[in-house]
Amino acid sequence: LxxxxxxxxxxxxxxxxxxxxxxxxxxxxxxxxxxxxxxxxxxxxxxxxxxxxxxxxxxxxxxxxxxxxxxxxxxxxxxxxxxxxxxxxxxxxxxxxxxxxxxxxxxxxxxxxxxxxxxxxxxxxxxxxxxxxxxxxxxxxxxxxxxxxxxxxxxxxxxxxxxxxxxxxxxxxxxxxxxxxxxxxxxxxxxxxxxxxxxxxxxxxxxxxxxxxxxxxxxxxxxxxxxxxxxxxxxxxxxxxxxxxxxxxxxxxxxxxxxxxxxxxxxxxxxxxxxxxxxxxSYIPLGMPTSYRAKSLGNWHFNCTCALCTAPAEAREASDSRRERLMELFYAMQDSETQYDALVDWTREFIELAQVERLITKIGEYYQVFMKLYYDKGDPESAKKYGEAALYFAEIFSDTEGGFCTSLREDLQVVEKVLAESKAKSG
Ligand SMILES: C[S@@+](CC[C@H](N)C(=O)[O-])C[C@H]1O[C@@H](n2cnc3c(N)ncnc32)[C@H](O)[C@@H]1O
Known part of the structure; x- marks a missing residue:
């Protein structure tokens, strides 16, 4: 001992x-x-x-x-x-x-x-x-x-x-x-x-x-x-x-x-x-609907006059409903009851909406979660695909030596090891 x-x-x-x-x-x-x-x-x-x-x-x-x-x-x-x-x-x-x-x-x-x-x-x-x-x-x-x-x-x-x-x-x-x-x-x-x-x-x-x-x-x-x-x-x-x-x-x-x-x-x-x-x-977290943004920006003591906040009501409402749907999907995907097929459909919908809302700097974060979800559902191939994409974006937008990139690299190693082991078994 x-x-x-x-x-x-x-x-x-x-x-x-x-x-x-x-x-x-x-x-x-x-x-x-x-x-x-x-x-x-x-x-x-x-x-x-x-x-x-x-x-x-x-x-x-x-x-x-x-x-x-x-x-x-x-x-x-x-x-x-x-x-x-x-x-x-x-x-x-x-x-x-x-x-x-x-x-x-x-x-x-x-x-x-x-x-x-x-x-x-x-x-x-x-x-x-x-x-x-x-x-x-x-x-x-x-x-x-x-x-x-x-x-x-x-x-x-x-x-x-x-x-x-x-x-x-x-x-x-x-x-x-x-x-x-x-x-x-x-x-x-x-x-x-x-x-x-x-x-x-x-x-x-x-x-x-x-x-x-x-x-x-x-x-x-x-x-x-x-x-x-x-x-x-x-x-x-x-x-x-x-x-x-x-x-x-x-x-x-x-x-x-x-x-x-x-x-x-x-x-x-x-x-x-x-x-x-x-x-x-952005001074506040990205991807939030108008009401949340207005409240958050209140702490900064100014009224936002950016293109999105001053856009016609119709455009703002459309953006808000996409952002609300993104949040809904994100929680639903992480629910342990979610079936694999639903996860695949929701991932596709999520990525399309995130692209329309131009949330590119959040992609690393989202894909890290997808990597874990697909890994837990027994699909290491997809987990690897999302893990690699997450790391690609994380290395552009965050600290390459920081905790997020480091944990992504470690998670990817685990996924790759599992994939190699299953290939060795089947081959
Ligand atoms: C970090 S400073 C940005 C630079 C600042 N405009 C300057 O003159 O140095 C933050 C201040 O800029 C102004 N500001 C920044 N973004 C704005 C926006 N979207 N709409 C209106 N004012 C804004 C506000 O007065 C805010 O307190």
Missing amino acids: QTTCPNPLLSPLYAAPKQSPLLVDDESDSFDIPNLPWTHQPLCSTSFSDIPGEKFCVFSSASYNLGAGVSFLTTPETAAGLVVAIDRAADHWLERRHFKPQEEFQHPDLPYAIISIPGKGKGVIATRKISRFETIMRAFPAVIADNAFFPREEEDEAGVKFKVTEGGTRKATPAGESVRARGFVKGRKYYQRALEQMGDRQRVLNLARSRKGEMHVLEDVIRTNAFGMTVNGRDCKGLYPEIARMNHACDPNAFPRFTSNDLVMSAVATRDIMPGEEITI
Whole structure:
């Protein structure tokens, strides 16, 4: 009986760089060691966490990205894990030429320009034809902040206000005190520090704001412009100033793709884009009907004027009914009572509707589910077909080294093994 891990050093559990020389905080004697990118002593606090003693700090590198700089509001462990990714940004120096604090921007080597768009502030348009699946832009972060810096406030059925923390624990708020107000005050010092330590503040301060006056300017900019993302297993908001100029559309022609190994956020074209066409991304989950989208976009504090939301009622209703049917089919297909023949019919119907609704960036997700369904129904051939297609799209639109692609590759290996075994048996 083996009671200890045979090779503890290789276990991912042991990979956390607890004793790593890269792990520093406000109490470290020296953070000025050769491998560290930080240009300032971290500023830390234990008040952002419900876990006793857990620290969150501001880590900044003013020299990152040709002096544009970056600040991370995160734990010392996560910051230590980011050091290698920060270094990798150097590989992309050619694509960072456009990092200048201009409000409007065009460069002959880049396929887009940032211009004013009536009713939407600034926006990004194509300056030449961009082909489907082409990477339009690669953006580097100005700030990545853990969600612990953004307390949410919710009410229970009796109307009592709760602070919802990162770990999901709920704390009742003292009567009459606004948690949002407390959150703002607490974070203010750290946002200010993150801003001051950034090389190029204008790059961030020029960005759109939607809640003026209520909170620290950096928090407002982050809430208006940042992407939700997972970094080292933690939920964060990432501010990528150049890509943040892209406006929202409910049927967008681009998709933001985050790669964890270099912290780059790219915009990938989901279809051919013609010169002069606005380049858009979706700020909310794709494939939802109008009422859900309006509610979701309410959190972004603007009324959507995209082509789908302003389309004639007939077109919107037709799109809504296709989207509702897609959801209905997706649940029905996953019901354990579903027979194989029905699964085949519904898969065909589902794919046709998803094509009409142009949900190409969701295809990887859908096909992963289809792979599992066909595998469970004893059809590994079809499972393999959907698994391969899922991986093809996942590698275009998501992090090739991330969890989704990795699990797809592992699932495909299982399916291929089963197929090889059954072929060996029959042959
Ligand atoms: C992330 S910024 C996008 C860039 C922004 N237009 C700018 O000037 O920097 C988000 C803001 O852009 C505007 N916006 C984005 N998409 C829009 C849309 N579909 N309809 C109307 N306004 C939009 C809203 O003011 C929103 O708060």
